[in-house]
Amino acid sequence: MQRRLRLTRSEDFERLRQTGQSRSHAWLVMNVAANQLPHNRYGIITTKKLGKAVQRNRIKRQLREVLRLLHSQLRQGYDVVIIARPGIMGQPFHAIQRIVEQACHKLMLLSGDGG
RNA sequence: CAGGCAGAACGGGAAAUCGCAGCAGGCAACCCCUGCUGAGGAAAGUCCGCCCUCCACAGGGCGCGGUGCUGGCUAACUGCCAGGCAGGGCAACCUGACGGCAUAGUGCAACAGAGAGGUGUAUUGCGUCGUGCAAGCGGCGUGAGGGUGAAACGGCGGUGUAAGAGACCACCAGUGCGUUUGGUGACAAGCGCAGCUAGGCAAACCCCACCGGGAGCAAGGUCAAGCAGGCGCACGGGGGCUGCCCGUCCCAUAGAAAGCGCCGGGUCGUCCGCACGAGGUGUCCGGUAACGGGCAUCCCAGAGAGAUGAUUUCCACUCCGGGCAACCGGAGAACAAAAGGCGGCUUAUAGGUUUGGCUGGAUA
């Protein structure tokens, strides 16, 4: 994932927490808010509840891969934050991919969703 | 063959496509393209030690902290190797903060028990004397036996005695001093003398010996951006070794600037440190070994919210189901991921591989 597509600053995370739309699932929580940029930015949060460094890194990389594959299908101009929950531990990649796609669909982020 | 002991190396392998990070080249730079490289034995815990950096260079005393058998290795260590001693195991082997409570002083030992450290004590007992018809009571001697306790002032046999006792004797254990031999040494073995047993706890204070200045790469420097200043600093002030004292050094010296300290405000960016090192591999030499030296060869992660992910094929391993079998189908595969580097320790770890001892059984 290119560096300009990453969301890093804590003010941005706090802004999404305050003003963004959210969608929760047993495995993850997704926050979305519009930014003033021509592209999307993505942030991933893996807390210590998920386990030690090996587990947290693996979840983060899998979610990043999902977003990379999904990026071209999404409407641009939004900041997206995914917070992983402990239920995601040990789940196969395709199942995680499906859950993220569903969350994007419900938040009207897919290009075919209109509006 | 079974069980057990001590090590060593490994931690699935071979590929394809997409994606990520670094380096080199193609360009003078970005994008882009090509090639190469890209987590571990513990990267972990941060328990020790060192390199490195800063503190205006770090000296002395007190205090504080650490270490503690001997010899060696190392940059250094609470590490490693070899040895001694003590304890455990039939053995291979394992474990040990292993200086000093007879080189000083202080302290502690609940409960039980007569008595818990004072050449101290006397409940029962043994003996004897007095008294009493007797049971018993009282005095004296004794410390062997019983009993209490984690621990009770040598063991066993004899002499001795009213009863007894290292009171005395033989042997043994233990202690101190002297001495001989072996060893660099810790220590071991022996001889002689003394004396007659002189307890435990220093991971209790402490004493002795040795070591330690403090902080840490968010150290520290550099460039850029941004902001708002205020207070304190002479009969001596502020600061540097942190707890104290001395010594010493730095700054200011009365107008301001600069400096130091405290409070407040701003920024949350770039680059360096930051990847050739006490480096890896192979081989030879010295050494019992840890390790040291020579030669050859290799370059082997370097991010900044933090690079290893996804999909697929074949082979290897384990388990489950089916099958006589070949095989077929399915599932699984530990602990855990660099963040300046290095040497150790400790802790976690599925699984198989391999080397050398030991014990028992069987066979020859």
Added chain:
RNA sequence: GGCCCUAUCGUCUAGAGGCCUAGGACGUCACCCUUUCAAGGUGAAGACUCGGGUUCGAAUCCCGAUAGGGUCA
């Protein structure tokens, strides 16, 4: 990433080698009191984070692990 601190009933705490079979307060439960509830009284249950070591004896001393928390740009 570095440097520190702490851990005792459900919660807050006392404890400094034996008096600890661990004390107190709030909370919980039972009983008494009251027409009932509250308050009050009486009583009960309930803990030394874990594993080794030193010691006759450890919540306490030493070592290791675990879990929380703080601080530094």
